[in-house]
Amino acid sequence: MQQLVQGIHRFQREQFSQDQKLFETLVDGQHPLALFITCSDSRIDPSRLTQTKPGELFIQRTAGNIVPPYGSILGGEAATIEYAVAALKVRDIVICGHSHCGAMAGLLTPEMVDKMPAVRAYLQHAEATRRIVEENYSHLTDPAKRLTLTVEENVLVQLESLRTHPAVAAAIGRGDLKLHGWVYKFETGDVFAFDPDQNQFLPLQDVTSPVSEKQRTLPPI
Incomplete structure (x- = not known):
């Protein structure tokens, strides 16, 4: 905890003073470039990864970057997505x-989460992922590659799952939103x-078309 407190003092003393005018402009509201949905894993820093400043990225973090289908849980995930699309008018998700990813490791090895009932239940929203891997890639035995x-x-x-959210589906239909x-x-x-x-997944710089422009098909086995 002391490291966190010291970090706040250092931020206030060094970084905030340098960007004070930027922070003052944020009082008027936010206009983020995108909604960034990623894992809660502490090894990921979305703003650092994308080199974005405060106010430029709307972030949602869940175990395994899971997006429960609309209606299954009308909680924080659905509310965040709806607000980003309907209120903030983000153009990209x-x-x-x-x-x-520890969550995906738990999905492949259920005994890892036996004593974590909330985690086990949440991973049910990735059951399709588990079935795809189990039934279509049984020949892939190397744990790291799997x-x-x-x-x-x-x-x-x-x-x-993201497409099942009404605000997302409507915005894609209007051509106002792209998924990546x-x-x-x-x-x-x-x-x-x-x-x-x-x-297939390719280096970011080699990809020009967002996923929302075409339906995804199962990669060849």
Whole structure:
């Protein structure tokens, strides 16, 4: 805790004073560039990753960057998504998974979360991810590769769940919103994006089409 307190003092003394005018302008409201949905994992810093300033990124964090389908839980996730799209009028939504995701490891190995009933229940919203990996990639036995594939498949599954939210579906229909699927490899700094034309994750700089422009199909086995 002392490290956190010292960090606040350092922020107030150094960074806030440098950007005070920026923070003062935020009193008038926020106009974020995108809604960024990612995992709660402490190894991910969305603002640092995207090099965005306060007011530029609306962030939602959940275990495994899970987006429960609309109506299954009318809680913080649905409210955040609806507010970002309907009130803040974001033009883009990114769902960003990451390497070595503990939630996805728990999805593949249920005994890891046996004593965490809330986590186990929440992971049910990624059941489609588990079934896709189990039934279509049974030949993939290497644990590291299997986890990486699960992280990627889960991003795509959660993008489909995102489409069930009425505000999202309506905005996509009007052409006002685009969806993007990313995976961040934090140990190398690489970011991969799903390319609907190639039907696979590619380095971010090589992808030009958002996922929302085409329906996703299952990658070849």
